Amino acid sequence: MNLSGLTVQEAMNWYKLEPQNILILVDDIDLPFGQVRVRAKGGPGTHNGLRHIVQCTGSGDFPRIRVGVGAPPPEWDLADWVLSKFQTEEERKIAYDAYMTAADAALCWAAEGIDTAMNRFNKRHAE
Numbered sequence: 001m002n003l004s005g006l007t008v009q010e011a012m013n014w015y016k017l018e019p020q021n022i023l024i025l026v027d028d029i030d031l032p033f034g035q036v037r038v039r040a041k042g043g044p045g046t047h048n049g050l051r052h053i054v055q056c057t058g059s060g061d062f063p064r065i066r067v068g069v070g071a072p073p074p075e076w077d078l079a080d081w082v083l084s085k086f087q088t089e090e091e092r093k094i095a096y097d098a099y100m101t102a103a104d105a106a107l108c109w110a111a112e113g114i115d116t117a118m119n120r121f122n123k124r125h126a127e
């Protein structure tokens with residue numbers, strides 16, 4: 001998963017795509033659990049998968065949808081955290097709703113463009 005740049009680069013080359021014409025969906029520990037954020041482009045932040053995509057493609061100019069999984073508790077290994085199962089029914093509901101929102105944002109991006117997707121899906125969440 002942290003080497004996803006190779007696959008993205010190959011797909012871009014095969015289909016002759018520009019970075020702005022691909023959409024990357026990722027989990028993100030830097031967002032609160034369940035929050036969805038849509039961006040037109042940007043840097044990778046602390047996300048190793050995004051970092052590898054930027055490294056392989058030479059660009060951060062691709063739209064992305066980030067789904068917050070929250071930061072791991074101090075006693076957790078990062079890989080164990082992002083690969084762990086949701087522990088409660090409430091966590092499963094929050095995750096499901098976030099994934100459905102991300103899917104709706106992806107469909108909106110495909111049909112109406114990144115600006116509309118950002119305006120429609122980037123909402124402030126109470127923390």
